[in-house]
Amino acid sequence: MEKMSGARSLMVALEKEGVDIVFGLPGGANLPIYDELYKSNIRHILVRHEQSASHMADGYGRVSRRPGVCFATSGPGATNIVTGIATAQADSAPMIAVTGQVPSKMIGKDAFQESDIIGITNPIVKYAFQPMSPTEIPEVVKKAFYISATGRPGPVLIDIPKDVQQNEAEIPFPTEVKVRGYHPWIDPDITKIERAIDMLLSAERPIILAGGGVIISSAFAELQSLAELLMIPVVTTFKGKGSFPENHILSLGPIGMHGHAEANKMMTEADCVLACGSRFSDRSVGTFEEFEKNLKIIHMDVDPAEIGKNQTTHVAVIGDVRTSLRIMVKMLIQRAIKRTDTPWNKRVNETKEYFRQNLKLHPHPLGAAKLLRKLREVLPAESIVTTEVGQHQMWASLFFDVIQPGTFFSSTGLGTMGWGFPAAIGAKAAKPQVPVVDIAGEGSFNMTENSLATSVLDNLPVIVFVMNNFSLGMVAQWQRTFYDRRMIGVDLKNCPDYVKIAEAYGAQGIRAETLDDVGKAVQTALKSDIATVIDIPIDPQEDVLPFVAPGTSLKDMILPS
Amino acid sequence: MWSIISVLVENKPGVLFKITHLFRSRNYNIDSISVGITENPEFSRMTITTAAEEKQLTQILKQLDKLIDTVEVKLLDEKKSIYRELVLMKIRINKPSDIKEITDLANAFKCDVHDVRKSSIIIEITSTPDRINAFEELVKGYGILEISRTGICALERGHDQ
Numbered sequence: 001m002e003k004m005s006g007a008r009s010l011m012v013a014l015e016k017e018g019v020d021i022v023f024g025l026p027g028g029a030n031l032p033i034y035d036e037l038y039k040s041n042i043r044h045i046l047v048r049h050e051q052s053a054s055h056m057a058d059g060y061g062r063v064s065r066r067p068g069v070c071f072a073t074s075g076p077g078a079t080n081i082v083t084g085i086a087t088a089q090a091d092s093a094p095m096i097a098v099t100g101q102v103p104s105k106m107i108g109k110d111a112f113q114e115s116d117i118i119g120i121t122n123p124i125v126k127y128a129f130q131p132m133s134p135t136e137i138p139e140v141v142k143k144a145f146y147i148s149a150t151g152r153p154g155p156v157l158i159d160i161p162k163d164v165q166q167n168e169a170e171i172p173f174p175t176e177v178k179v180r181g182y183h184p185w186i187d188p189d190i191t192k193i194e195r196a197i198d199m200l201l202s203a204e205r206p207i208i209l210a211g212g213g214v215i216i217s218s219a220f221a222e223l224q225s226l227a228e229l230l231m232i233p234v235v236t237t238f239k240g241k242g243s244f245p246e247n248h249i250l251s252l253g254p255i256g257m258h259g260h261a262e263a264n265k266m267m268t269e270a271d272c273v274l275a276c277g278s279r280f281s282d283r284s285v286g287t288f289e290e291f292e293k294n295l296k297i298i299h300m301d302v303d304p305a306e307i308g309k310n311q312t313t314h315v316a317v318i319g320d321v322r323t324s325l326r327i328m329v330k331m332l333i334q335r336a337i338k339r340t341d342t343p344w345n346k347r348v349n350e351t352k353e354y355f356r357q358n359l360k361l362h363p364h365p366l367g368a369a370k371l372l373r374k375l376r377e378v379l380p381a382e383s384i385v386t387t388e389v390g391q392h393q394m395w396a397s398l399f400f401d402v403i404q405p406g407t408f409f410s411s412t413g414l415g416t417m418g419w420g421f422p423a424a425i426g427a428k429a430a431k432p433q434v435p436v437v438d439i440a441g442e443g444s445f446n447m448t449e450n451s452l453a454t455s456v457l458d459n460l461p462v463i464v465f466v467m468n469n470f471s472l473g474m475v476a477q478w479q480r481t482f483y484d485r486r487m488i489g490v491d492l493k494n495c496p497d498y499v500k501i502a503e504a505y506g507a508q509g510i511r512a513e514t515l516d517d518v519g520k521a522v523q524t525a526l527k528s529d530i531a532t533v534i535d536i537p538i539d540p541q542e543d544v545l546p547f548v549a550p551g552t553s554l555k556d557m558i559l560p561s
Numbered sequence: 562m563w564s565i566i567s568v569l570v571e572n573k574p575g576v577l578f579k580i581t582h583l584f585r586s587r588n589y590n591i592d593s594i595s596v597g598i599t600e601n602p603e604f605s606r607m608t609i610t611t612a613a614e615e616k617q618l619t620q621i622l623k624q625l626d627k628l629i630d631t632v633e634v635k636l637l638d639e640k641k642s643i644y645r646e647l648v649l650m651k652i653r654i655n656k657p658s659d660i661k662e663i664t665d666l667a668n669a670f671k672c673d674v675h676d677v678r679k680s681s682i683i684i685e686i687t688s689t690p691d692r693i694n695a696f697e698e699l700v701k702g703y704g705i706l707e708i709s710r711t712g713i714c715a716l717e718r719g720h721d722q
Contacts, residue, residue, distance in 0.1 A: 181632045305623035
């Protein structure tokens with residue numbers, strides 16, 4: 001055993017886990033860690049606010065499907081990543097957050113920059129460690145990666161007191177760890193899968209609801225095989241958007257508050273749903289009681305606690321969604337079951353056609369549908385798209401078709417404004433060879449726009465597609481709809497100028513005022529090797545429609561008039 | 562519905578906090594909780610009683626099980642378990658004859674008598690909630706000055722092969 005400091009052992013342990021990049025910001029209580037980072041081969045991406053470090057690690061983790069790592073110091077450094085941790089937890093994203101802590105003897109003494117980050121983050125982490133001796137660090141790191149990445153992924157916090165970083169010891173590096181009380185591998189019950197098949201086959205109007213679990217487990221091929229074998233139409237949750245190619249004949253798109261009209265309509269007409277890796281969030285299903293009326297629910301999920309949490313389940317298949325779907329497809333092939341068009345398929349296709357022909361789009365020349373379809377037209381299919389949070393996000397859900405599965409990411413659970421841009425930078429770090437675009441609103445982009453410095457200086461160029469309506473558009477829409485147009489706290493008054501903001505950071509800023517400009521701007525951005533902000537002035541009056549008001553059912557969907 | 566949940570947990574700092582925080586953040590209710598180390602010093606056993614309808618109870622069990630520091634979560638069947646609570650009751654002595662009366666009641670309930678004074682007496686009763694409530698009902702008239710209870714502690718009955 002080699003004698004080394006706790007900080008050094010952290011770096012070695014991270015390298016052993018394959019970490020080659022971390023996102024962070026140094027401070028007093030993590031200086032020993034940074035000093036070892038200086039000596040290591042791990043690339044450091046400096047952020048201008050720790051929240052962005054956590055979102056970058058999150059974006060990196062979702063795209064690479066390996067935990068992204070972020071560093072922050074104690075006290076405010078640690079509390080600044082709380083939103084990022086909560087976002088990762090809400091969307092089951094793998095992430096390791098390493099925080100410095102005041103020296104162990106100072107803990108509880110209200111020391112300078114002390115915060116009880118273990119206590120603060122307790123309900124929003126998958127697990128948290130606070131090693132009290134350098135000898136514990138490699139084991140803690142190994143356990144952290146194991147817990148974060150397996151089962152239902154999530155954020156893990158490692159809080160290391162400064163003296164534990166500094167102290168030297170003979171430190172063991174375990175090659176295997178066991179976590180008693182944690183059982184992420186559950187083999188799906190074959191009899192349950194057989195029952196699920198029977199239930200699907202006996203249904204007249206079956207539908208597949210694909211959630212984020214399909215993306216996390218990369219079950220794209222399995223999902224597509226199943227849908228095609230049984231000719232079952234596929235709707236997704238918003239988190240599951242792009243788990244199934246949205247140009248596929250069986251695709252209906254996302255359901256929910258701002259789901260596709262045809263998806264919501266067909267969901268309410270279905271008599272049996274196979275939910276794959278979905279947690280039946282209120283934003284997806286509306287009121288729980290109304291959703292499950294006359295509906296047989298088959299629920300596949302890796303997390304047993306999701307079964308029956310919001311919905312009554314008729315058949316539960318617990319286990320990795322990809323494994324479960326694979327077994328299901330195999331059984332169907334063995335039993336030589338294949339279905340062709342049914343009257344239900346005809347009904348689904350007619351409904352889809354009807355809404356695609358008749359749904360009124362906003363007439364403005366830079367209406368959301370026109371803009372996002374233009375973006376889709378110009379962007380290569382393999383491009384990764386993130387979004388901020390707000391109207392533009394829901395328009396992206398409605399009008400931006402994801403062709404290649406697993407290329408669309410958004411803060412869907414927590415709905416964190418400011419997530420999309422740093423997450424896009426993290427995504428770019430994970431996949432530097434593909435274009436990365438953040439579909440943004442200016443209000444949301446404003447929250448973490450200082451990551452432009454990181455994007456430029458650390459050479460992680462992404463495109464920020466700002467649909468600028470000079471307001472906090474989603475809130476404005478709710479004030480127009482539910483508060484009798486009493487508009488307060490939503491007017492952003494065209495401030496700042498995003499082209500100048502981009503230029504101030506050494507990035508490229510382009511204002512695009514026609515659809516043609518937009519296409520050209522995206523092409524320019526794709527060809528350049530620097531971060532590009534495309535500022536597109538849109539109509540502040542455009543609402544996101546269809547709309548299922550909160551507390552109502554998918555049946556009560558409001559359509560554009 | 563009143564339920565007794567027995568949870569075997571890692572015996573380390575912060576675990577009780579995680580369990581109680583889970584109840585708080587998911588809006589579940591804890592009626593009582595008792596914790597102590599087990600025959601294996603690596604584990605503690607928590608006995609939690611809660612009033613929850615069936616669907617919520619199932620969720621409580623699953624969410625507890627999901628916590629990484631819980632090793633085993635069991636819903637105990639009252640009929641197949643031994644469960645007890647220890648209660649200390651300080652009862653007012655209004656007149657000298659009260660001491661004899663209360664002591665007789667205590668003997669009938671197999672309670673221990675402590676700290677006999679002119680103005681108060683402390684009774685220790687270890688029993689099931691029903692019997693404790695019955696005793697409390699009987700001595701209420703004298704005036705109960707203070708009560709301290711441990712919460713239910715329970716074990717499943719053994720089963721011979």
